[in-house]
Amino acid sequence: MNQQQRSILVELASRFPPPGLRLSYGTSGFRTDASLLESTVFRVGILAALRSIQTGSVIGLMITASHNEVSDNGVKVADPSGGMLTQLWEPFADAIANASNPHSLIQLIDDFVKKENIQLDGAPSSEVLLGRDTRPSGKLLVAAAALGATSIMGTIANDMGILTTPQLHWMVRSKNKGIEATKNSYYDQILVSYRLLLDCIPPGVCGNNMYEKLIVDCADGVGGEEIEELKTRLSDLKIEARNTGVGVLNEGVGADFVQKEKIVPRGFGPSDFGARCASLDGDADRLVYFYVLSNSDKIHLVDGDKILTLFALFIKEQLGIINGAEDVKANNSYQTHLGVIQTAYANGASTDYLKQLGLEVVFTPTGVKYLHEKAAEYDIGIYFEANGHGTILFSETFLGWLDIRNNELLSTSRGSEQQKAALRLIATSKLINQAVGDALSGMLLVEAILLHWGWSIYRWNELYQDLPSRQLKVKVIDRTAVVTANAETVVVKPPGIKEAIDVETGTEDVVRVYAEALTQEAADSLAHSVARLVDKFLGSCGD
Numbered sequence: 001m002n003q004q005q006r007s008i009l010v011e012l013a014s015r016f017p018p019p020g021l022r023l024s025y026g027t028s029g030f031r032t033d034a035s036l037l038e039s040t041v042f043r044v045g046i047l048a049a050l051r052s053i054q055t056g057s058v059i060g061l062m063i064t065a066s067h068n069e070v071s072d073n074g075v076k077v078a079d080p081s082g083g084m085l086t087q088l089w090e091p092f093a094d095a096i097a098n099a100s101n102p103h104s105l106i107q108l109i110d111d112f113v114k115k116e117n118i119q120l121d122g123a124p125s126s127e128v129l130l131g132r133d134t135r136p137s138g139k140l141l142v143a144a145a146a147l148g149a150t151s152i153m154g155t156i157a158n159d160m161g162i163l164t165t166p167q168l169h170w171m172v173r174s175k176n177k178g179i180e181a182t183k184n185s186y187y188d189q190i191l192v193s194y195r196l197l198l199d200c201i202p203p204g205v206c207g208n209n210m211y212e213k214l215i216v217d218c219a220d221g222v223g224g225e226e227i228e229e230l231k232t233r234l235s236d237l238k239i240e241a242r243n244t245g246v247g248v249l250n251e252g253v254g255a256d257f258v259q260k261e262k263i264v265p266r267g268f269g270p271s272d273f274g275a276r277c278a279s280l281d282g283d284a285d286r287l288v289y290f291y292v293l294s295n296s297d298k299i300h301l302v303d304g305d306k307i308l309t310l311f312a313l314f315i316k317e318q319l320g321i322i323n324g325a326e327d328v329k330a331n332n333s334y335q336t337h338l339g340v341i342q343t344a345y346a347n348g349a350s351t352d353y354l355k356q357l358g359l360e361v362v363f364t365p366t367g368v369k370y371l372h373e374k375a376a377e378y379d380i381g382i383y384f385e386a387n388g389h390g391t392i393l394f395s396e397t398f399l400g401w402l403d404i405r406n407n408e409l410l411s412t413s414r415g416s417e418q419q420k421a422a423l424r425l426i427a428t429s430k431l432i433n434q435a436v437g438d439a440l441s442g443m444l445l446v447e448a449i450l451l452h453w454g455w456s457i458y459r460w461n462e463l464y465q466d467l468p469s470r471q472l473k474v475k476v477i478d479r480t481a482v483v484t485a486n487a488e489t490v491v492v493k494p495p496g497i498k499e500a501i502d503v504e505t506g507t508e509d510v511v512r513v514y515a516e517a518l519t520q521e522a523a524d525s526l527a528h529s530v531a532r533l534v535d536k537f538l539g540s541c542g543d
Contacts, residue, residue, distance in 0.1 A: 001110050001120055005153060009046070009109070012151045013102035016042040016144060025093035027084070027367040029076025031065050034137035041075045041141045043096045045128065045148020046109065048077055049155040051089065052126035054118045055080050058181075060172035061149070062165050063132040063141045067219075067256035067281040070249040073137045075145065078129075082173025082435025084369050126155045129175070131168035133222045133283045134245065138162075164222050164284035166438030173435045190441045191233055193431035197448040198236055200420045200427070213238040214447065215275050217265045219254030220247045221282035226440060237447055242267040255279045255286040255388045255439070259304075263297045270295060276457045278446075279388075280439040286388035287439035289446070291457050302461050305342075305350035307446060308384035309463055311392055312340055312359055314449045315380060315428070321421035322405065334401045339378035341371050345386050353464040368437065389437040394429040402426060424452075468520040 019036035030040050044061060052059040060078030068074070077085040077093075085093070092112050099105035113120060128149040132138035146157035160171065160183075167186055175181035216239055218224035224244030231239050243253045243266065250257065252266040258279040264272075265279060278289050289302035319336050340359050342351060343366045354361050364370035368389060375381025375391075379398035384390025402425055409419035431448075433441045450460065 001106075001113055005120060006106055006110075008153070009106055009151055010102045012147060013042070013105050018098070018100065023094075023097050025085075025090045025097070027369055028066065029062075029074050029085075030093075030097060031068065031072060031074030033071060034065075034073035034135065034141070035071075037073055037075065037137075037141055038144045040097045041145040042148040043099075043105065044075045044077065044093065045145040045150075045157070046152060047089070047093055047096060048128045048145075049126055049149045049152035050109070050113065050116075050118055051077065051079070051085070052128055052155065053120065053124075053152070054116055056124070058127045058129060058172055058175045060129045060131070060168050061145050062163075062168045062283075063130070063135075063138050063145065064165050064283040065133075065135065066165070066283045066285065067250055067254055069251070070135055073135055073141055075141070078169045078172045078435070080172070080176045082169040082171075082176075083372055084436070087369060120152070124154070126152070127175075128155060128157050129168065129171055129181075130157055130159045131161070131163040131165070131171075133165070134162060134225075134249065162222055162225070164226055164438070164440065166285050166433050166436050166440070167226075169435040170433055170438070187229065187233055190431050190444060191230075193427040194234075194444045194448055195236065196427040197424060197431065197445075198451065200424050201452050202417070202420075212276060213240050214443075215240045215242060215268075215272060215277045216443070217242050217253055217255075217258070217267065217277065217279040218244050218284075219257075219265075219280050219282050220245050220249045220251070221254070221280070221284065223280035223282075223284035223439065226284060227280075230440065237444075250282045253279075255281040255288045258290055258299065259286075259288050259301065259387050262299055262301050264290075264292055264299055268292075278443055280443075281388070284439045285437045287437075287442045287446075288388040289457060289460075291461075300461060302457060303347075304384040304386045304388040304390055305347050305466075306461065306463065307388065307442065308340065308342075308382055308390060309350055309354060310446060310449055310460060311382050311384075312338075312354060313357070313463075314452070315382070315392070315425070316357065316359065318421040318425050318428075321417055322425075324418060334379075334398070334405070336398060337379045339375065339381045341374045341381060341383035343367075343371065343385060347386060347466045349464045349467045372436075384437075388439070391434070391437045391442070392428065392432045393434060394425075399426075399429060402429075 016039040018039045021032065021036055023030045023032060023040060030044065041063065048059045048061045057080035059080065062076055062078065063073060065072040065074040079085055095108050096105055099108055130142050130145055132142050142159060146159060149155050149157040160168065163183065167183060170186055171181040214237065216227050218227055218241055220243045224241055227239060227241040228244065247253065247266060254265065258265055273292050275291060276289070277291055278287060280287060287307065288304065290299040292299050315338065319338065323334070338359065340354050340361045342361060342363055344363065345366060351361055362374060364374045371383040375383045375393045379395045381393045402422060406419065406422040406426060409416065409422055413419055428445065431441055431445050
């Protein structure tokens with residue numbers, strides 16, 4: 001780094017003193033009260049510019065706190081693939097965010113640039129795409145991030161405006177693949193793919209969904225504007241948007257509230273009984289479905305586990321059609337490696353059901369970065385967390401074979417079920433967001449599959465019966481004192497806690513407790529018993 005660059009960085013960094021709060025870069029990036037974040041996003045802007053130079057690619061930077069309350073905000077980085085920032089750079093993110101003064105910040109950057117052999121002098125121009133959700137603090141924080149990015153000479157910061165988080169990730173991926181990266185091109189791709197799926201619905205299938213509206217809780221976030229945009233472009237699906245920005249973001253609304261509390265969100269009432277409903281979170285990267293059948297605020301939740309199961313069933317069916325008996329004999333089949341990836345928070349009934357279907361189910365530690373990384377090892381990898389965040393990844397090798405197979409079928413049996421199955425998978429790969437979980441594209445895929453089979457939401461929800469469960473958070477002095485194994489399904493430290501929990505089961509700083517049992521009362525009792533054990537063995541920070 002030359003002296004001119006150092007001087008620029010020192011001068012600019014002096015405008016953004018650190019808040020005196022230690023932050024850690026995790027699955028959600030950095031996230032805290034918005035008033036404390038200006039220094040952090042400025043420094044993450046620097047990181048994004050360095051990452052762009054190192055990779056020779058466009059990098060994304062999203063300002064959002066997703067399902068958190070409106071006073072919070074956050075920042076996370078999208079890598080060249082559109083996925084999350086590589087874990088190898090997370091320690092550097094922690095270090096620069098927590099550097100105590102401009103000079104220590106410059107020293108950290110200087111050391112990292114040398115270590116990673118990032119060529120700053122004479123480097124080609126680099127580019128960072130910036131997006132934000134609807135939070136009032138977003139505009140100020142985007143400006144700080146842009147200043148950080150452009151403080152590295154030769155870097156362009158493009159403010160893409162208010163976006164869903166998945167749209168920003170999609171744009172990064174698209175731009176690095178040489179595809180137009182605008183909101184308009186995003187909608188063009190997902191809607192063309194959705195309509196292709198509808199065109200491939202088997203003859204004679206006509207579900208009631210075609211005539212029933214879908215009511216969408218938009219969490220009073222960015223999803224409200226985007227659902228309205230979808231409605232103007234989409235005549236094939238009747239959508240009614242609720243909670244589109246008049247109320248308080250994520251307050252009594254949204255996918256996180258619905259999934260955790262299992263009650264109807266604000267803005268819904270008796271007139272909605274029996275309707276098919278969906279709920280997004282504040283930045284529209286989570287999706288859950290629900291319905292209400294009685295005069296009660298309790299809902300029938302159709303969560304991320306059920307969405308995963310629906311997608312797995314559909315893909316398994318299409319693969320079976322393509323690889324029919326004749327193809328196997330002719331050696332035209334492709335032995336697709338299909339994997340389903342879950343975490344310890346997945347409902348056990350969903351795991352049992354998927355295994356009974358003959359699907360390969362594997363577990364990873366909690367966190368999208370682990371799920372996404374594992375899913376990428378398969379020809380088709382499907383992951384979803386119960387909270388509604390997930391997607392489907394298709395390998396380039398599989399998509400190449402699929403394209404060749406579709407062309408073969410076009411010439412030999414155009415319009416056959418085999419050829420339509422190939423088209424369905426091609427359309428699915430373009431509809432579902434390959435970069436990150438996306439509530440809008442995921443919702444369209446759910447709707448297309450329900451129409452494909454003529455299923456109601458009730459039929460879908462009856463695939464299996466969830467085991468009653470309860471999830472709690474226990475505030476502790478040091479959450480790192482808890483050590484787990486087997487993808488976080490077994491506690492091994494501190495000594496004695498596993499045995500104590502075994503007696504009960506007969507398993508920010510918080511420790512999450514997730515319990516399942518045969519009845520809701522038993523699940524509640526087990527969760528509270530384990531919470532007391534965590535408090536006993538680790539010590540509590542109080543409320």
